[in-house]
Amino acid sequence: MNWHLLPLSEITQLFNTTPNGIDQVTASERLNEYGKNQIEDTKKKSVFQMILSQLSDFMILILIVAAIISGIIGDVTDTIIILSIIIINAAVGFIQEYRAEKAMEALKNMAANSARVLREGKMMDIPATELVPGDVVLLEAGNIIPADVRFFETHQIKVDESALTGESNNVEKDPEELPEGNYALGDQTNMGFKGTSVTNGRGLAYVVATGMQTELGHIAKMIQTDETTTPLQKRLASFGKRLSVVILIICTIIFIIGWLRGESVLTMLITSISLAVAAIPEALPALVTIALAFGAKKLAKHNALIRKLPAVETLGSVTYICSDKTGTLTLNKMxxxxxxxxxxxxxxxxxxxxxxxxxxxxxxxxxxxxxxxxxxxxxxxxxxxxxxxxxxxxxxxxxxxxxxxxxxxxxxxxxxxxxxxxxxxxxxxxxxxxxxxxxxxxxxxxxxxxxxxxxxxxxxxxxxxxxxxxxxxxxxxxxxxxxxxxxxxxxxxxxxxxxxxxxDPPREEARQAVSECKEAGIIPVMITGDHKLTAKAIAIKLGIISSEEDLVLTGSELAELTQIEFVKMVERVRVYARVNPEQKLRIITALQSKNHFVAMTGDGVNDAPALKNADIGIAMGINGTEVSKEASHMILLDDNFATIIVAVKHGRKIFDNILKFIKYIMTGNSGEIWAIFLAPFFGLPIPLLAIHILWINLVTDGLPGLALASEPSEANIMQRVPRNPKENIFSDGMAVHILWVGFLMGVVTIAMQAYAIHLANSHWQTMAFTVLCFSQLGHVMAIRSGRDSLFKIGFFSNKPMLIALLITISLQFMIIYTPFFNDIFKIQPLTLQELLLTVAVSSIIFWAVELEKLIKKVIKLKKYNS
Missing domain, CATH: 3.40.1110.10 (Calcium-transporting ATPase, cytoplasmic domain N)
Incomplete structure (x- = not known):
């Protein structure tokens, strides 16, 4: 209802009220009709439901199956590790879901506890929850407005509406009805809104809306939505489903081939199950959590506080940044x-x-x-x-x-x-x-x-x-x-x-940040409560508007557009002026419908719905309200747009490192599968025992893989366009790399096996096992950069990786040269000549991947020159 456009006489008729208020009987009847004047929650999940929802994730289910299989095989260590990963991930997810509900509690805390009203001409204080439409409330400096009201008497009353509208100036209220037209909340000068505060003067007003029918209530409805799924969560879910099917088929084929060749059913069953456990990258969720936590810690040093870990990765996929103007792009100082x-x-x-x-x-x-x-x-x-x-x-x-x-x-x-x-x-x-x-x-x-x-x-x-x-x-x-x-x-x-x-002048660093933003293929958009001319001038100074095709749209102009019309032009709009909360959410939704990943900044209650529904919501740490912070994924401790660009860089680096880990782990798993799959075709026995597969899975994959989280960013990380959100994690040549490098690992392993058997060397299984281990270590060093040679980025640029390699090599030597472990792993000590031979053969993988990068660079250069 457009209460601000109605004459006061019509409002009194609609609510059957007078300047002396309504009577107690009417108030009781309306309380039953309209309900209590409070912000309502949607039905809350129980703690058990929250925990259950965390355990129902597809990758978590795969890990549970892997833990059961490990238990059947008798590998207690692997079972404990997998179960620990499951518990840690479930705990992190539970905490995030639990904290998300605090946004609703913060909204509730904005409401006034009591209200002073006139009923039948008598002034009384009542609980604010018992206010009903038609009540007359008395307001003065220091009061929080308890409901949406229409003023009918004012005495220099001013209201701070910044939390709701984004306007920094206090608004002086006037009881006069407004001429016909579209008005943003900040321009409805005869209205008062629930949760805003009176800073000066006094006044009398009719209550026109209570509870969830207020503007604050509308915002509450908008933030009572499910959390958005991050790009990584989407990709990993798809990855997990496909992987489980592929693993099941491959393990079944290997089991059948081995059985047909005369291997014992028990041996092939244990080998197939071990291979299934190895092929499932159970360290992946842990790596993702560690990588995101590592990034969050670094971002905190750059004034970006991460509230929800997946936000770190989401930043790397952002294609649009919709930023508030005041204080973020500008100094917030007239x-x-x-x-x-x-x-x-x-x-x-x-x-x-x-x-x-x-x-x-x-x-x-x-x-x-x-x-x-x-x-x-x-x-x-x-x-x-x-x-x-x-x-x-x-x-x-x-x-x-x-x-x-x-x-x-x-x-x-x-x-x-x-x-x-x-x-x-x-x-x-x-x-x-x-x-x-x-x-x-x-x-x-x-x-x-x-x-x-x-x-x-x-x-x-x-x-x-x-x-x-x-x-x-x-x-x-x-x-x-x-x-x-x-x-x-x-x-x-x-x-x-x-x-x-x-x-309010633009921040100097924001101008540079906008330039970096565009260079990185991210489009910055300004959303402000300011007037059109001011917003446009600031946008031009910052470089947000750089051509005649860049549009400026006001809230009233946006209101006149149909959703189809708006979606057609949304990618050309660079500035939105005088917009309301619903419109901010509409902007986010329209961009998302065009397959963009959207970051949204904000500081007020009015920003909360857009912050919560954006792919990443960024609240202001200095001037932000508690509601906006609780609805956000990340908080800028310095309220500075330039900090977002630093965060985007970290987000891209972290996602790159996660992809490197997936490439590393899946290539190694592919190598194990190829080795076991190909051996029978060359008349060779199975090169690896179940315990060898589990050792590679636990040690060789684990430590170097986790060390990839510390890998520095690529040199061109902010000169490339954001990763296409539609692409799966195996795009851009990763799937091909996993297959051919894995195939090469398998071939090198069984070639070592065949050579040793040909020489009647009884150490053939130890040599094949060691070649596969060292091949993976060479591979992890080669994929530290996707474009530059290891010799260019330097051996010492990732010190945790060097430590991980030294530990892994030491552990491998331990099981090769310690009699106790020889018995457990059924291997024998290698001579110096045998050891050097395995190292030389395993280095083939490193040089092959380095050659792959060189070929790609030459092809790219030829395309560029042509």
Whole structure:
């Protein structure tokens, strides 16, 4: 309902109420009809349901099966490790789901606990939850507005609506109905909204909406949605399902082939099950969690606090960043950018320095300065006073010769503020200084200056086109202070002395960040509560708007578009001005419908739905509300857009490293499968025992794989476009790499086996086992970079990897050369010649992968040159 457009008489009729309020009987009936005035939760999951949902993930189910199989085989260590991974992942998921519900609790905490109402003309305090439509509430400075209300009586009442609308300035309320039109929440000046706070004055208002029907309630509905699935979660789910089917088929084939060749059923069953356990990358969830936690720790040092670990990876896939303007792209500090003084000489003798405009800026304000030097007051007035102060005009000093003796405060109808100052060195002469909107001041000028209004308007338009907020100053002198301070009488026959152009300037680092953003293939979009001209000017300065094709859309223009029309143009819009919470969510949804991954920043309650439903919601740590923080995936501790770009870089690096781990683990598993699968075709016995497979799976795969999480980012990481969200994890040649390198590993292993058997060497199984282990270590070093040679990136650029390799090699030597482990693993010590031979043969994998990178680089260079 458009309560702000209805006459007060219609509202009283609709709710059958009066300025004296409703009676108790009516209030009770309406409480039953409308329900309590509170934010409701959707049905909460029990702790058991939350835990069960974590254990129902497809990859987790695979791990549970793997643990059971390991238990059947008798490998207790592997079983314990797999179960530990399952428990850790379930715990992390449970904590994230549990914390997500705090967003609703934060919304509830915004509501007022009690409300002062008039019922049958009697004033009483009641619990805010018992308010009903039609109630009359009394509001004054310090109150939280308990429901959505329509004012019918106001006395200089101002409301801080920043948490709901994103507007930093307090809004003065007026009971008058608004002309027909589309109004953003911040422009509905006769309305008060649940959860916002009164900062000044007092007023009376009719309750028009309670509970979930309020604007705060609508936001609550919008954040009561399921968590979005991250790109990695989607890819791993798809990966796990396909992998399980492939493994089942391969293991069945290997079992049948071995059985047909005359191997014992028990041996082949154990080998097939062992291979299945090895082929399932049970360390993958642990690696993902460790990699994300590692990235989160690093990001915290760069002022980005990760609330939900998958957000780190999601950043690497982001294609659009929808950012709030104030404080994120700008300094959140109004600053005077330009002043214009008129050529008036009438009042030149009033101030000794003859700088009338600067004196007016210093004197006409209500700003206070604390002992620590901090300015207190309205942000606009602070900017004006600061400018004058920087020009050596200190208000405290100049008020000595020009003390304030009276004032007419600012109000929304006049759009002016007037102060009157005694001139100490004159015969009781009074200076009148008026500050206000230039269009208002033009009507108050003396006859001589009214002739110059077209000239003044040209200058004002020049400033406005730069996105500046323009205020004018005018003055006159009186022989004595009038007894009746009537604004219509005093604010007339004024002389315009100048204009001031102000703006919240863009952050210098944000301009560079926007440039980096575009270079990385990410499109930055500004969403702001500011007016169109200001938003456009800032966007141009930042480089967000860089061509005529880039569009600016206001909330009212967006409201007139159908969803089909909007989706068609959404990729061209770079700035949204004066938008409401539903529209922010609509923007996110439209971009997602075009297969984009969207990051959304915000600080207010109004941002919470979009933050929660974006692929990654980013809240502000300094100016953000608790609601926005709880709904977000990440918090910017410095409220700085540039920090997002740092986070994107980390996100891409982490995702790259996760892909490297998958490439490493799956290539190794592929090598084991190929070795066991191919051996019978060459008349060779099975090269590996079940315990060998499990050892490779646990040690050779584990430590070096986890060390990949520490791999530095690729040199070109921020010069490439975001990874296509539709691509699965095996795209971009990974599947081919896994197959051919795995095949080569298998061939090298059985070639070593065949050679040793040919020489009647009894150590053939130990040599085949060692070749496969060392082949994987060579492989992990080669894939540390997907494009550059190991010799270019350096052996020591990832020290945890070197430590992991030394430990793995030491453990391999331990089982080869220790009699106790020889018996367990059924292997024999190798001679120095045999050991050197296995190392040389296993190095084939390293050189093959290095050659692959070189060939790819040459092909890419040829394509570029052609």
């Amino acid at each position: 600053t005077v950018q330009e002043i214009f003084e008129t050529s008036d000489t009438k009042h030149n003798t009033v101030f000794e320095e003859k700088n009338k405009l600067l004196h007016a800026m210093a004197l006409n304000n209500d700003v206070l300065k604390e002992e620590n030097g901090k300015w207190l007051g309205d942000s606009t007035e602070v900017a004006l006073v600061q400018y004058a102060f920087d020009k050596n005009l200190n208000r405290a000093e100049i008020e000595i010769p020009f003390p304030r003796i009276a004032e007419i405060p600012f109000d929304s109808k006049r759009k002016c503020m007037t102060t009157m100052h005694q001139i100490r060195n004159s015969d009781a002469e009074i200076i009148v200084l008026t500050k206000g909107g230039v269009d208002v001041l033009f009507d108050k000028l003396n006859a001589d200056q009214k002739m110059l209004i077209p000239e003044f308007e040209n200058k004002v338009n020049e400033m406005a086109e730069k996105g500046y907020r323009v205020l004018g100053y005018a003055m006159k002198t009186l022989s004595a202070l009038p007894q009746n301070l009537d604004s219509e009488e005093i604010e007339t026959e004024l002389t315009l002395i100048g204009f001031v152009g102000m703006i």
